[in-house]
Amino acid sequence: MAADPRIFIRERAGALGFDACRFASAAEPWSAGERLAHFVEAGRHGDMGWMETTLERRAHPTAMWDGAKTAIVLGLNYGPEHDPLPEMNDRSAGYISVYARGDDYHEVIKGRLKTLAGQIAARTGEEVKVFVDTAPLMEKPLAQRAGLGWQGKHTNLLSRTHGNWLFLGVILTAADLEPDAPEGEHCGTCTACLDACPTQAFPAPFQLDARRCLSYLTIEFGGAWPEEFRVATGSRIYGCDDCLAVCPWNKFAAEAREARVQARDNLVSPRLADLAALDDAAFRALFSKSPIKRIGRNRFVRNVLYAIGNSGDPALRASALALMDDPDPVVADAAGWAVARLG
Structure with a gap:
């Protein structure tokens, strides 16, 4: 056999x-x-x-x-x-x-x-x-x-x-291989992920409205954000982990073994002032081999400026002021918003 x-x-x-x-x-x-x-x-x-x-x-x-x-x-x-x-x-x-x-x-x-x-x-x-x-x-x-x-x-x-x-x-x-048994749903009555969402992006359990999701807004959406989402993003500048990180099932998770997917030191809590100063070349160099590179400098700096506006740190006002005349109108708009928030 x-x-x-x-x-x-x-x-x-x-x-x-x-x-x-x-x-x-x-x-x-x-x-x-x-x-x-x-x-x-x-x-x-x-x-x-x-x-x-x-x-x-x-x-x-x-x-x-x-x-x-x-x-x-x-x-x-x-x-x-x-x-x-x-x-x-x-x-x-x-x-x-x-x-x-x-x-x-x-x-x-x-x-x-x-x-x-x-x-x-x-x-x-x-x-x-x-x-x-x-x-x-x-x-x-x-x-x-x-x-x-x-x-x-x-x-x-x-x-x-x-x-x-x-x-x-x-x-x-095209090979016909014996399938494994499917997995059932084990969420039970828990709603931790739904409750944690900072923008209420879940109309109902098991449903998502991407238009309200910070992962969609920071990565996929290229325009200026509505005010409510600018405030809700807090310091999130690329993606959002809230609904993932609060899940009780993570208590069984282990740290990644694969070195290439482990966090780079400079991408854990990077300083907003440094990120706001990135031009296109510096952005590409910093995010070489990173999925972040695909959204481009302008979209990323827009996100950074929203975070600066939420920082409550007057020292960051200068970083936003420097971008108020940015050639990209969405970046310039975000800079003006951040300056007003810190003013």
């Missing part, structure tokens, strides 16, 4: 540094596509027009590739050393989401996925395709179907062994 190829795949995944490897059917029907369609129809995707244009391909894994039979879902733990939220007590420093403090996880994961996919193709003789979250594939529902975790009330993947801190990658294959 031939050995189960899943044993080989799990061994190779572990050798490549992945912390989880599970299997799901890529062909069975699911309701995730319908939920996504409702999300887009309600306009909750905000300015992320790519979600609308790729909606059909996102609806189901076989819409991406009709030959897909199995999804191999990989997880890489990026757990922080400690609870990150107390860092926001230092209002003269910026808060960067835990996932973005190391190297860009897309690059960390993609090469390993390709290596593993090549080994799987050689072993099974079947075609494979590799996906990180830049592709129109819904990894979180696949991860739940594969039993890695479940989508919590904050809509993010939540694991009983890794808490909220898992990067995901997917290999689709």
Whole structure:
């Protein structure tokens, strides 16, 4: 009797540094596509027009590739050393989401996925395709179907062994491999994530309105923010971890083993005055290999200026004054707002 190829795949995944490897059917029907369609129809995707244009391909894994039979879902733990939220007590420093403090996880994961996919193709003789979250594939529902975790009330993947801190990658294959048991929902009556959201971005449990989410606003949205969100962002300058960090399941999480996703010292509580002074070249140098680089200097400095306006630190007024004539009108607007707040 031939050995189960899943044993080989799990061994190779572990050798490549992945912390989880599970299997799901890529062909069975699911309701995730319908939920996504409702999300887009309600306009909750905000300015992320790519979600609308790729909606059909996102609806189901076989819409991406009709030959897909199995999804191999990989997880890489990026757990922080400690609870990150107390860092926001230092209002003269910026808060960067835990996932973005190391190297860009897309690059960390993609090469390993390709290596593993090549080994799987050689072993099974079947075609494979590799996906990180830049592709129109819904990894979180696949991860739940594969039993890695479940989508919590904050809509993010939540694991009983890794808490909220898992990067995901997917290999689709034409090989028909036995699926693992799916994971059920284990949030119970807890509403810690919903209660922690500084902008009330959850209309209901298991629903998100991205237009109110600070991760969306700091990363995806390029314009000037409404006043309520400028104030609510506090010192958050890239992403937001509140709903993730407060989850009780994190008590089972471990610190990341992979050095490349661990926090760089200069991205933990960086000084707002230093960040406001960044020009384009300095921004690119500071965030080399970081996912932050993709939003560009102007959007990032806008975020920094909102944090300066919330700092209550008169010494930072000079940093905002220096940017009131910035060539980017959104940056100049944010600088004027910060100066007025500190005045």
